[in-house]
Amino acid sequence: MTLALATLTFRECSRRSLPYVVGLTLIFIVLASRLFLAFTFGHEREESLNLAISGVFLAGFLVAAFQGTALIRRDLERGTLALLMTKPIGLVQYLSGRLAGLFGVSCLSGAIVALGAAFSLVLIEDRRTADLGWLEVFAASARALPPVLVLCSAALAVSALASRALAPVALLAIFLAGSLAGPTGAGSLLPDFALFSLDANASAPGSLALLYALVFSSLFLVLAYIFLALRALRPG
Numbered sequence: 001m002t003l004a005l006a007t008l009t010f011r012e013c014s015r016r017s018l019p020y021v022v023g024l025t026l027i028f029i030v031l032a033s034r035l036f037l038a039f040t041f042g043h044e045r046e047e048s049l050n051l052a053i054s055g056v057f058l059a060g061f062l063v064a065a066f067q068g069t070a071l072i073r074r075d076l077e078r079g080t081l082a083l084l085m086t087k088p089i090g091l092v093q094y095l096s097g098r099l100a101g102l103f104g105v106s107c108l109s110g111a112i113v114a115l116g117a118a119f120s121l122v123l124i125e126d127r128r129t130a131d132l133g134w135l136e137v138f139a140a141s142a143r144a145l146p147p148v149l150v151l152c153s154a155a156l157a158v159s160a161l162a163s164r165a166l167a168p169v170a171l172l173a174i175f176l177a178g179s180l181a182g183p184t185g186a187g188s189l190l191p192d193f194a195l196f197s198l199d200a201n202a203s204a205p206g207s208l209a210l211l212y213a214l215v216f217s218s219l220f221l222v223l224a225y226i227f228l229a230l231r232a233l234r235p236g
Contacts, residue, residue: 001087001088001089001093001097002089002093002096002097002100003097003100004097005084005089005093005094005097005098005101006096006097006098006100006101006104007101008097008101009071009097009098009100009101009102009104009105010100010101010104010105012101013063013067013101013102013105014105014108016067018062018063018066018067018109019059019063019067019105019106019108019109019112020109020112022058022059022062022063022109023059023108023109023110023111023112023113023116024112024116026055026058026059026112026113026116027055027112027113027115027116027117027120029055030051030052030055030113030116030117030120031116031120033051048117049136049137049140050198051117052113052114052117052118052137052140052141053140053141053143053144053198054144054198055110055113055114055116055117055141056110056113056114056141056142056144056145056148057110057144057147057148057198059106059109059110059112059113060106060107060109060110060144060145060147060148060151060152061148061151061175062109063102063105063106063109064102064106064148064151064152064154064155064171065151065155065168065171065172066168067102067105068102068106068151068152068155068156068159068171069155069158069159069162069164069167069168069170069171070159070164070167071098071102071155071156071159072098072156072159072160072224072228073159073160073162073163073164073167074164076160076231081094081228091225091228091229092225095156095221095224095225095228096221098156099152099153099156099217099221102152102155102156103148103149103152106148106151106152107145107148110141110144110145110148113141114137114138114141117137117141118137118138143196143197143198144196144198146196146209146210146212146213147191147193147196147198147213149213149214149217150191150193150213150216150217150220151171151175152217153216153217153218153219153220153221153224154171154174154175154191154216154220155167155171156220156221156224157220157221157223157224157227158170158171158174159224160223160224160227160228160231161227174190174191175193177190178190178191178192178193179192179193179194191212191213191216195209195212196209196213197209
């Protein structure tokens with residue numbers, strides 16, 4: 001049932017234009033940014049890869065913010081969730097399926113950006129970036145996927161609690177608060193996105209960073225589960 005719901009979520013989101021509009025828009029930005037490579041003074045290769053990484057991350061963030069934050073809320077408003085609960089599927093399976101499908105669509109939008117970046121950096125070669133290969137561009141772009149997974153799960157949590165209008169704002173607030181507060185103090189309760197090293201010069205995200213992403217993804221799914229369980233206990 002989880003796989004079936006993940007497939008359904010992916011089809012539902014991928015039929016909408018947002019992932020493709022976001023991907024194509026960011027491709028245009030990446031292509032246009034090549035005009036400014038002459039001003040990077042010997043760092044063209046790193047800046048080009050940074051643009052690809054940032055583009056993939058931004059694509060995932062926008063898909064999570066404008067599609068992920070509406071998934072559960074739409075199911076609640078339409079009564080789809082109540083109908084699903086009459087089937088042999090629990091909240092854990094429901095949330096896992098929704099997360100897998102949403103993350104898949106985020107990866108699809110990010111892949112469009114990565115493909116465009118690879119095209120601009122490999123096929124439109126110049127002396128500053130001629131040593132870049134397709135695999136290197138895609139490997140660098142994959143750095144953005146762990147934090148995108150965290151954002152997708154956070155989108156489901158806020159979708160279970162906030163309205164459609166407020167949920168994207170809440171997701172942006174989680175991202176900004178976690179990034180600015182850091183891993184200490186109040187920020188320890190929020191994911192610190194700086195730990196994912198979205199930089200071409202940084203070392204590749206290690207196992208601890210990936211574990212960090214899985215922990216916070218699970219935490220947000222638990223919060224979504226609690227919000228939905230409390231909602232189900234309300235009279236009427």
